[in-house]
Amino acid sequence: MNLHDYATLLTDALARNETIVLACTCTIRYSGRAESFLGLGDRIVLIKNDKAILVHQPMGNAPINYMKPETTHSIVFENGKLLLKSKNTPMKEYLDITIERVHFLNSQRLEDGQTIIVAGTEEDMSNMLYNNPDLIEEGFRPVSQEEQTVYGFIDVFGTDKAGTLTIVECKRYCADLSAVTQLRRYVEKVMVSKGISKVRGILAAPKITENAKIMLEDWGFEFKSIKPPKYLEEFDKKQRTLEGF
Amino acid sequence: MNLHDYATLLTDALARNETIVLACTCTIRYSGRAESFLGLGDRIVLIKNDKAILVHQPMGNAPINYMKPETTHSIVFENGKLLLKSKNTPMKEYLDITIERVHFLNSQRLEDGQTIIVAGTEEDMSNMLYNNPDLIEEGFRPVSQEEQTVYGFIDVFGTDKAGTLTIVECKRYCADLSAVTQLRRYVEKVMVSKGISKVRGILAAPKITENAKIMLEDWGFEFKSIKPPKYLEEFDKKQRTLEGF
DNA sequence: GGGGAGAGATGCCGC
DNA sequence: GCGGCATTTCTCCCC
DSSP, rough: OOOOHHHHHHHHHHHTOOOEEEEEEEEEEEEESSSEEEEEEEEEEEETEEEEEEEEOOOSOOEEEETTTTTTEEEEEETTTTEEEEETTTTTEEEEEEEEEEEEEEOOOOOOOOOOOSSOHHHHHHHHHHGGGGGTTTTEEEEEEEEEEEEEEEEEEOOOOOOOOOEEEOOOOOOOHHHHHHHHHHHHHHHHHHHSSEEEEEEEEBBHHHHHHHHHHHHEEEEEEOOOOOHHHHHHHHHHHHHOO | OOOOHHHHHHHHHTTTOOEEEEEEEEEEEEEEEEEEEEEEEEEEEOOOOOOEEEEEOOOSSSSSSSETTTTEEEEEEEEEEEEEEETTTTTEEEEEEEEEEEEEEEEOOOOOOOOOESSHHHHHHHHHHHOGGGOHHHTTTEEEEEEEEEEEEEEEEEETOOOEEEEEEEEESOOOOOHHHHHHHHHHHHHHHTOOOOEEEEEEEEOOHHHHHHHHHHOOOOOEEEOOOOOHHHHHHHHHHHHHH
8 A cells, every 4th residue: 555545545544534653754834823843754644533633752751742623634645745735724734744654544534432530639638628628627617619809719718616717728639839839829819808917828739849838838828738638549448348248 | 353362462562562552341440549439341452662651541641540750560351351450669659440342452662852942932932031131121130040049040141231130031922920039039038048138020922811910019129021932943934935936 | 722730741961 | 757838720600
């Protein structure tokens, strides 16, 4: 099969909105939000039902080039090479793949209506704290979640045992400097908008970097070590325990 | 070809460190930094030379599940189904793909030693400002790039016409609230460490959000509209112009 | 569509 | 490995 035949196959597959997988030797040029060029090498090109395109090198996690869904693709045979020209006009983005050799091509209709279920997110953590406020400290009473301010959204907002307004910012990972500045922004905003001088700030995360800890304490805020809940993990443990009997 | 045959092909391909592309109907369970479950549907599974694994649904930009390079994969035939078990022990991550049907499978040795060249990054922007300080303002004299502080790295650091210390933070995209807090952090740090009360802060970006603008001005900082350079684009324009003659 | 913030963010570089 | 930070970040949600 020559490049000309592949051009026909690709054009037909695109017309039928099939999922296309192509392994080829190519060079790639991208122009849009940035500019990039990638010299000759072997890559996997994936064009999805929704016309999203991804290019993967044989190593590494992330795609080396890509374009969003709703991109238009056209196939041109030029100077003995196959040109896959992808264009996203609204975003002013262009991707040109110059294909010298096709290693394999597969296209077919794939169906998948499933949506992934994820547990252990920051939102799960925020819910857990809202429903189990003692995890923050005894006497903490949450008032609202996702409280909106001009300077941002507050994860959990409430009062402590003494009635002092308290802002809790959750991070599912190790809290860093930007987590502290985020909390600081919320606390300052609430102090100004409510006209009060005493507002507590608590950063809830599994751990915190050393510099973030220093900055947190400089600002009179507190750190509370809390892990995000992993519901599916808990579910699995129960399942396994039950299976054991 | 039945699932048993595919099991053999997959095992062999893994042993040979080939790049594997598999289209299949499957369910997926992930456990690691979080937990996830994805019900039965058609997906593309990609296992790379370096043992990174990516799972793509037929639509959407991002992989629905993935694991980093250096993951170990094993194939098990169980209850009439094919189980692809991926494990990253150091990271305590697990991915189980239960395959009910294989639509196609391809594996082969792909070679690619190329590294992508990208232009238009924040670093390019920082370099441009360092080499063309008048873009910031007349009389600005840069002293260093990537100046290190305990609270972070300063993009461009210098003095203005009046000799006042000036910190420039670059953003290649629309500057937001966190860009302002980042600049604020640097300015405060420099004021404390150098023991001076007057330090200018300039945010250089193509544009800025309305709230970020307000916060910036509240803090006495300035915004300078500057676009990141796209060298390849410029190169292309020259090429095209030359070709025109 | 803009703005704000999370993500299983990822990846890079520096210490 | 940790830390700080950019990313063609992407994606979601809300106004």
